């Protein structure tokens with residue numbers, strides 16, 4: 746203990762010292778955690794260990810999102826693809842490219858590529874991809890034009906008010922479920938009117954009450 750606190754602190758009761766230390770740690774942790782770019786910054790675009798490009802694979806090659814993010818329709822998580830998915834092609838295509846070095850290493854050693862997360866909600870907020878995808882909210886509404894991204898960039902604040910704004914009036918963000926992964930989709934008529942028909946047909950009620958999103 747004597748190393749942890751200055752001499753004068755001996756006069757303060759031990760419990761109080763501990764309480765103080767815990768509070769300080771909590772504040773420092775809280776500030777670095779919640780104000781870190783992951784939680785606050787639109788525009789957060791961490792560099793990845795492999796220079797994987799959505800612009801090339803989606804925009805140019807036309808691979809559907811679900812080829813890699815296989816679970817978006819059935820689970821809360823969208824799933825980052827395993828190395829095997831990349832190797833479907835890259836065992837043949839550019840097998841010697843230095844840009845694919847980490848992918849080959851991962852494959853040979855059977856350890857996942859260490860992708861850095863871009864989007865992240867705090868644990869106390871519930872989010873579920875399938876609940877959105879299966880009523881026709883497109884990836885684009887929340888992630889932007891991923892097909893144009895060399896590096897994935899966070900396009901929306903992921904704040905509570907952002908979620909609730911859409912939940913109050915989801916209509917302009919709804920499309921046929923068959924189009925959820927399409928980039929640049931436009932409604933065949935006024936988007937509000939088109940979405941309202943989907944809301945009626947599917948009896949959509951997005952929660953705006955607190956425990957709709959919090960435990």
Ligand code: HEC
Nearest residue numbers: 797802803808809810813860861862863864884888891897
């Ligand atoms: C060929 C595989 C592949 C395809 C196709 C693909 N992605 Fe990805 N996606 C990845 C990989 C690998 C990562 C992790 C590396 C990164 O962030 O760039 C990723 C990351 C993401 C992220 C960021 C995840 C995070 O950490 O927050 C989003 C959002 C995303 N993809 C959306 C899409 C959308 C939308 C489509 C379709 C328009 C799509 N992806 C198509 C492979 C793919």
Ligand code: HEC
Nearest residue numbers: 795796797808826830831833834838839842843844845848
């Ligand atoms: C459906 C086939 C396919 C899949 C699946 C695929 N790629 Fe590719 N990838 C390509 C093609 C085609 C190119 C362009 C090759 C060229 O430029 O001639 C490419 C290029 C690349 C490059 C650039 C290589 C260079 O030297 O310029 C990287 C890096 C890359 N892919 C990473 C990945 C990763 C990581 C995954 C898995 C998440 C993946 N790819 C999945 C087909 C695929």
Ligand code: HEC
Nearest residue numbers: 810814817822823824864865866872877882883884887926
């Ligand atoms: C209603 C908004 C919304 C839609 C629609 C949406 N996402 Fe997400 N996405 C999010 C949020 C919010 C997160 C962060 C989730 C978390 O931290 O728990 C996320 C995270 C991700 C991730 C990181 C892995 C994960 O599941 O946390 C990937 C990959 C991803 N989304 C891909 C997609 C793809 C592909 C689509 C379309 C098929 C899509 N998303 C549609 C809001 C959305």
Ligand code: HEC
Nearest residue numbers: 871872876880886903908911915918949950951952957958
């Ligand atoms: C672009 C529009 C949009 C955005 C943004 C959005 N949602 Fe939703 N959300 C919807 C719609 C539409 C539904 C209605 C689904 C239904 O009625 O079946 C929904 C439903 C939900 C549900 C209920 C799921 C269930 O199982 O019934 C939860 C929880 C939820 N959203 C959480 C969130 C959170 C958290 C965010 C922000 C991080 C968010 N949503 C952002 C459109 C959106």
Ligand code: HEC
Nearest residue numbers: 784866867870903904905908909912952953954955957958
């Ligand atoms: C549609 C989903 C949704 C609903 C409904 C919702 N919240 Fe949240 N809430 C969130 C998300 C997502 C976050 C995380 C925001 C962030 O990380 O910036 C959050 C964060 C919070 C926080 C942390 C402080 C903050 O503002 O970031 C509190 C407190 C909170 N919500 C209380 C409530 C209360 C009280 C209600 C009911 C009046 C409510 N929430 C309704 C999604 C929701």
